[in-house]
Amino acid sequence: MTERAIISDVDLARPLVRHSMRIIRGAVFAGLLVAGAGPMLWLFKAATSDTQDTLRAPFSLWPSGVSWDNLIGAWPRLDMGVYLWNTVVMAAGSWASTLFVCVTGAYVLSVLRPRWGGVLSALVLATLFIPSVVSLVPLYLTVLDLPVTGGSLQNTWLAVWLPAAANAFNVIVIKRFFDALPKELFEAARADGAGPVRMLVSIVLPLSRPILGVVSLLTVVASWKEFLWPLLVLPEPTMQPLSVALPRVAQTSEISLLMAALFIAVLIPVALFLAFQKQFLRGVGLAGGIKG
Amino acid sequence: MIRPSPARWPRRVDPGAALLALPLVLVFLYFSWGPIVRGLVMSFQQTNFVSGSTWVGWENFTYVLGDPLLPTAIGNTLWYGLLCLVFGFPLPVFLAVVISELRRRKGLYSALAYLPVVFPPVVAILLWKVFYDPSADGLFNTVLGWAGIDPLPWLNTGTTAMPALVLEATWANAGTNVIIYLAALTGVRTELYEAAELDGAGIWRRIWHVTLPQIRGITVVLILLQIIGTAQVFTEPFLFTGGGPDNATMTILLMVYNYAFINGDYGAATALSLMLAVVLCVFAGIYQLATRKLGRDS
Numbered sequence: 001m002t003e004r005a006i007i008s009d010v011d012l013a014r015p016l017v018r019h020s021m022r023i024i025r026g027a028v029f030a031g032l033l034v035a036g037a038g039p040m041l042w043l044f045k046a047a048t049s050d051t052q053d054t055l056r057a058p059f060s061l062w063p064s065g066v067s068w069d070n071l072i073g074a075w076p077r078l079d080m081g082v083y084l085w086n087t088v089v090m091a092a093g094s095w096a097s098t099l100f101v102c103v104t105g106a107y108v109l110s111v112l113r114p115r116w117g118g119v120l121s122a123l124v125l126a127t128l129f130i131p132s133v134v135s136l137v138p139l140y141l142t143v144l145d146l147p148v149t150g151g152s153l154q155n156t157w158l159a160v161w162l163p164a165a166a167n168a169f170n171v172i173v174i175k176r177f178f179d180a181l182p183k184e185l186f187e188a189a190r191a192d193g194a195g196p197v198r199m200l201v202s203i204v205l206p207l208s209r210p211i212l213g214v215v216s217l218l219t220v221v222a223s224w225k226e227f228l229w230p231l232l233v234l235p236e237p238t239m240q241p242l243s244v245a246l247p248r249v250a251q252t253s254e255i256s257l258l259m260a261a262l263f264i265a266v267l268i269p270v271a272l273f274l275a276f277q278k279q280f281l282r283g284v285g286l287a288g289g290i291k292g
Numbered sequence: 293m294i295r296p297s298p299a300r301w302p303r304r305v306d307p308g309a310a311l312l313a314l315p316l317v318l319v320f321l322y323f324s325w326g327p328i329v330r331g332l333v334m335s336f337q338q339t340n341f342v343s344g345s346t347w348v349g350w351e352n353f354t355y356v357l358g359d360p361l362l363p364t365a366i367g368n369t370l371w372y373g374l375l376c377l378v379f380g381f382p383l384p385v386f387l388a389v390v391i392s393e394l395r396r397r398k399g400l401y402s403a404l405a406y407l408p409v410v411f412p413p414v415v416a417i418l419l420w421k422v423f424y425d426p427s428a429d430g431l432f433n434t435v436l437g438w439a440g441i442d443p444l445p446w447l448n449t450g451t452t453a454m455p456a457l458v459l460e461a462t463w464a465n466a467g468t469n470v471i472i473y474l475a476a477l478t479g480v481r482t483e484l485y486e487a488a489e490l491d492g493a494g495i496w497r498r499i500w501h502v503t504l505p506q507i508r509g510i511t512v513v514l515i516l517l518q519i520i521g522t523a524q525v526f527t528e529p530f531l532f533t534g535g536g537p538d539n540a541t542m543t544i545l546l547m548v549y550n551y552a553f554i555n556g557d558y559g560a561a562t563a564l565s566l567m568l569a570v571v572l573c574v575f576a577g578i579y580q581l582a583t584r585k586l587g588r589d590s
Contacts, residue, residue: 004482005392006498008489017495021393028390029401035463036404039411042431043419054422058431097319105316114309120317127324129576131569133524133545135327137552137561138334142327163323171316196308225412227527232553243414247531250418258418266415273410277403284406284468285475 040270046259047071054255070260078249078261080242087241087265090230091223093157094164098219099212101165102174107200109171110178111186121175127168139163140232159233164223170215173286177211178204214283217276224269335563352563361539361547362564368454369543373522375458381515384466388473389503402474406467413464417531420460421447447533450540457528457541469514473507480506516579520572544568 011017046054048066057063074080108114109121143153143163153159181204189199205212227243234240237248242265250258273280335352337345356362391401408416423431424446433443446456480503488498526545529535535542544564552561 004485005477005480006389006485006503007393007495008485010489011495024390025394028387032387032401032404036407036467039416039419040407046422055425055427056429058429058434101315101319104312108309108313108316112309112312114313117309120313123325124316124320127320127328129573130328131520131524131572133548133565134331134562134569135324136548137558137565138327138330139323140552141334141339141558142322142330146322147326162319165315166319166322166324168324196312200312221410225414227412227414228530228549243412246414246418255422259422262415262419266411269410269412270407273407274403277399280410281402281406281471284471 040266043259043263043266046256047263048260049256051255054259067256070256071263074257074260074264078253078257079245080261080264082238083240083242083245084264086239086245087224087243089157090160090226090241091220093161094223095216095219097161097165098167098170099216102167102170102215103205103208103212104200105171106175106178107196107204110175111181111199111204112196124168124171127166128172136228143233154233155236155239157239160223160226160230163229164219167219170219173215174208174211177208181207210279213276214279214286217272217279218283221269221272221280331562331565334558335566337559339558348559352559353567356551356560356564356567359547361542364539365542365544365547368539368541369523369525371454372458372525372541372543373519375455376461376522377515377518379458380462380466380469380518383462384469384473385507385511387466387470388477389499391470391474392477402471405470408464409467411464413527414531416460416464417528421532424456448537450537453533453537453540457525457532460532461522461525461528472510472514476507476510477503512579516575519575523568523572 007017007021012021042058045061047070048068049062050064050067050070053060053063105124109117109124143159145152153162185203185207186199189203194202224241225243226241230241231244234244237245240248242261246258246261246265249261253261334345336347336349338348338351339345387405391398391405394401425431425433426443426445426448427433428437428443430443430446432446436443444452447453484502484506485498488502493501524545525543526549529541529543529546530549533541535546548561548564548568551557551564
């Protein structure tokens with residue numbers, strides 16, 4: 001049986017329906033190609049063209065020839081290596097802290113279920129409903145001068161890594177996955193005398209690879225996209241990630257070099273997406289499930 | 293046979309649970325719950341790094357409400373939100389319905405639709421700034437030229453700047469909703485369409501009576517989330533125009549940023565944040581009531 005949706009095989013036998021569908025399909029494909037792949041391809045063209053070609057003839061293909069100099073020159077002249085490395089450090093640390101905090105938290109809430117689990121769960125869930133604008137300024141002041149312990153996290157990686165871990169969405173997605181794991185496994189492990197940590201490491205984590213993969217990808221790309229927060233807490237230029245450094249660099253750089261820098265900045269997230277499309281799209285579907 | 297709920301873990305492992313929950317509790321305490329409470333407190337204080345904080349009652353709120361820029365910022369934010377809804381709502385529904393009708397290559401279409409979402413916003417905005425080059429040679433103006441339309445000034449005039457931001461934002465965000473609608477549409481049961489077809493319902497009536505009712509719930513949620521998101525727009529106006537030209541793209545979040553990080557007036561910044569959050573929470577409340585009513589009616 002062919003899978004059908006609104007339009008059935010009987011409908012497709014009618015020439016009017018068949019031709020309309022073909023036209024709509026073609027138009028949508030062309031539109032998606034222009035909007036989806038177009039900017040990336042154009043950016044590649046601009047990254048390998050000189051400034052005048054990009055500004056005077058945006059649709060001509062390399063009228064004065066291909067120049068790879070921009071893609072090479074952007075590294076030393078715009079310090080791309082430093083910013084790219086900072087972005088990688090920021091994303092990797094956010095990934096590690098998010099996974100550690102959210103996995104241990106979700107494990108307690110879903111599997112260990114202590115008496116106070118319900119309250120903690122509700123408190124975590126509640127943060128999803130509070131608009132993030134409320135905590136922007138106080139969060140900044142918290143990082144500048146930590147309550148109780150004292151000290152400042154400004155211009156340290158922890159200022160980005162730790163707030164990234166306080167992510168209710170990830171806790172809930174992972175908790176829901178843990179909720180669906182077969183309870184008999186935990187009972188058997190408990191009967192064999194396994195403690196909570198042992199059970200997390202040798203039963204829960206190996207079974208949770210799919211969800212951990214999805215959360216990892218979403219976390220890394222979200223960190224790559226981050227702008228306002230690192231702008232506030234990493235004023236030191238040598239620590240800034242690409243997203244914070246690029247607008248500053250853009251004010252003085254030549255267009256051709258800037259286009260090369262933008263191309264370098266977008267390459268890794270796009271490559272990650274192309275390599276792991278299924279996981280990405282599944283993650284977004286999950287988000288829809290939580291929101292619904 | 294009576295047995296305890298298998299999901300329950302005996303109480304005696306509580307110390308282990310407490311230790312494992314510690315990272316979550318600490319991180320949320322410091323970076324989520326703490327700042328939320330502190331935001332409430334700070335909106336009634338004058339915060340000064342040298343002399344500490346003093347209570348000032350409603351002074352921050354009256355100051356913000358008296359700021360002549362506030363009506364402009366509210367108007368601009370509403371205008372931005374409305375334009376985003378007008379452009380951004382129908383497009384993903386349409387794309388998701390078309391993609392769900394494809395018999396093959398659904399993956400390719402979905403991937404193309406989602407690709408702009410993985411662009412870091414800063415990269416996208418700096419790229420689109422070049423697209424919006426106001427000269428006749430600019431990329432978008434060249435396209436307009438093909439259709440015989442005069443070049444537009446895009447980001448350089450008050451009337452065109454906001455729609456230009458919305459165009460970029462719609463391009464950048466539509467992919468997420470396409471994928472969410474698509475997931476909801478694949479949940480529509482094939483039998484429903486077959487039954488409708490046997491009853492003689494044409495294609496349009498199947499879309500109207502079977503497809504759209506099935507995605508009504510998720511549509512309400514996505515519209516609400518979009519309203520909450522667009523009310524807090526920051527990166528686009530900040531990087532495209534800095535709130536200009538002549539405050540035409542000054543939004544509420546831009547005002548919060550300027551209060552806090554340009555003027556150093558944390559009291560005014562938190563007061564304005566709090567007022568915006570309360571309004572958005574009211575939206576969330578209305579939504580809760582609406583969905584409950586929908587649930588009772590059906």
